[in-house]
Amino acid sequence: MGKIKNLFSKRSIKTIFIWYMLGCIVTALLFSLLLSNTCQFVQSRIYNKYQIIYEETHKEIEVEKGHLIAYYTRDLRSYFTPFEQRLDDAMSFFSIAVYPICFIFCIVGTSVLFYRRQLQTPLAILDHAAGQIADNNLDFKVVYNKEDELGKLCASFEKMRVALQESNEEMWRQMEERKRLNTAFSHDLRTPLTVLKGQSELLQQYAPKMSAEKVSGTSEIMHRHIVRLESYVQTMSDLQRLEDIEIIRKPISMEMLYEQLQETGEVVCIDKMFSCECKVGMDTALCVDTAIVQRVFENLLANAARFAKERVSVSVDSSDGYLYLMVSDDGTGFAEKDLENATKPFYKTVSETDNEHFGMGLNIGKILCEKHGGYIRLSNRNGAVVTAAFRQ
Incomplete structure (x- = not known):
């Protein structure tokens, strides 16, 4: 039994469906023949019950060209009771109707069985996976052990989930990295900006009273910090562009x-x-x-x-x-x-x-x-x- 399951687990859904349909046709034919023969058997039992009486009492024999010819002057069904007549009519009808009935029943049964065994589980897995992804929850696994088309689809879903999870983790890592980067950027800018602010206030208040040497020294300090800020901003710009670099081996x-x-x-x-x-x-x-x-x-x-x-x-x-x-x-x-x-x-x-x-x-x-x-x-x-x- 295990070997049969393993064999079917490696077949495509199309192949398995064909096998199911062949089984359905064979089963429907067998049941149809069985039920039709049963109906005919019931009819024959009723006919055999009155056959001898009918042949002995309602027959006229003539000789025509040296041959004996028997003529029955009364219908055999006239000996049937009302119940037997209704039963005979029903058996005649069902002996024919049983073929489409059996085929319809077997097709419906096979379809339900095929859905439950081949489609229900993987579709439920995929529906659950789609719902989890829609809710932005990627902490799960898509597991389906068959190797048919739906098994491959589940495997593709699992690859997609892993890729999305890795992408989300990378995105969160980059966001956290950017937060740390912005924090460090703000922290390191504070010192030169404080110096520039202090020097500019000093020039505003005391420039007329300051010597040329003092003004030149203050200007030099400000210039040095401005150059440092320019270099800092350039470094930040270079760092942002690193994310867009493509590796060409x-x-x-x-x-x-x-x-x-x-x-x-x-x-x-x-x-x-x-x-x-x-x-x-x-x-x-x-x-x-x-x-x-x-x-x-x-x-x-x-x-x-x-x-x-x-x-x-x-x-x-x-x-x-x-x-x-x-x-x-x-x-x-x-x-x-x-x-x-x-x-x-x-x-x-x-x-x-x-x-x-x-x-x-x-x-x-x-x-x-x-x-x-x-x-x-x-x-x-x-x-x-x-x-x-x-x-x-």
């Missing part, structure tokens, strides 16, 4: 990429000792968005060069379908708090006091790596180590 050899990384490292780390090591063969084929890899690499190098004492080291590797860039420096490394928060926007490390940097390098690198199907990992090993992974 193209084939490139490890040798060509290594040369580009080497050149970039020598330029960015001009005042530090720079070394770059490749852990795979130079003929290794890669498939990455070189512009994205370079942008992330430049951000990581700039961070490493700022915190390094003397040396910045880079390691390039490729395995398991990923390209790995590991950038390390010989600085003090990440504090425990930094390891958790350094990739957040506008975050500055515990030891950092430079107001010219906005703490966006690692955050931009994280966003670009994730868009490339990879990630960023922070660790310490005789200094800070940042590993960027890009899915090929």
Whole structure:
């Protein structure tokens, strides 16, 4: 029985429907023949009851051309009782009517059985899933174990639910990220705006009494903070545009990429000792968005060069379908708090006091790596180590 169920679970609904209809036709024919023969049997019992009497008492025999011919002078049904006549009429009618009746009954029964066994459960599952999605509730699963058309439809519904859930989670993550971004933006703007406001009030009140040197110094302070605000706004604009970047992977050899990384490292780390090591063969084929890899690499190098004492080291590797860039420096490394928060926007490390940097390098690198199907990992090993992974 289990094997039959498994066999039917892998058949299409069209095939199963054909089997049901064939079973319906065979069943209807068998029942029709059985009931029709039963009606005829009842009629024959009634006729046989009076057949002998009828043949003996109401027959005239003539000889015609040497043959005996029997003529019955009275109808056999005249011997039937009123009940037997009605029964004989009913059996005559039902022996014919039983065919359409049986077919109608079997078709209706087969349709109900087919609906309950093949359609009712998956339709209920899909109706429930549609209702849950309409209510914006995606915390459920669409499970239907058959492999027919409705099973495939349920599987497609489950894929759609998973995609919607992931999309919603990503949307909420982006919303939360934007909230943190706006909070950080507002917080960091407060200081330069306060300075500008104070300096402008100072000029308004005391400009006529201030010396040219004092006015020039105040103007210089204001100009420096205005430039910082412009840079800050530009950084925010760049961050917004990161969401619209499309990843375009193209084939490139490890040798060509290594040369580009080497050149970039020598330029960015001009005042530090720079070394770059490749852990795979130079003929290794890669498939990455070189512009994205370079942008992330430049951000990581700039961070490493700022915190390094003397040396910045880079390691390039490729395995398991990923390209790995590991950038390390010989600085003090990440504090425990930094390891958790350094990739957040506008975050500055515990030891950092430079107001010219906005703490966006690692955050931009994280966003670009994730868009490339990879990630960023922070660790310490005789200094800070940042590993960027890009899915090929």
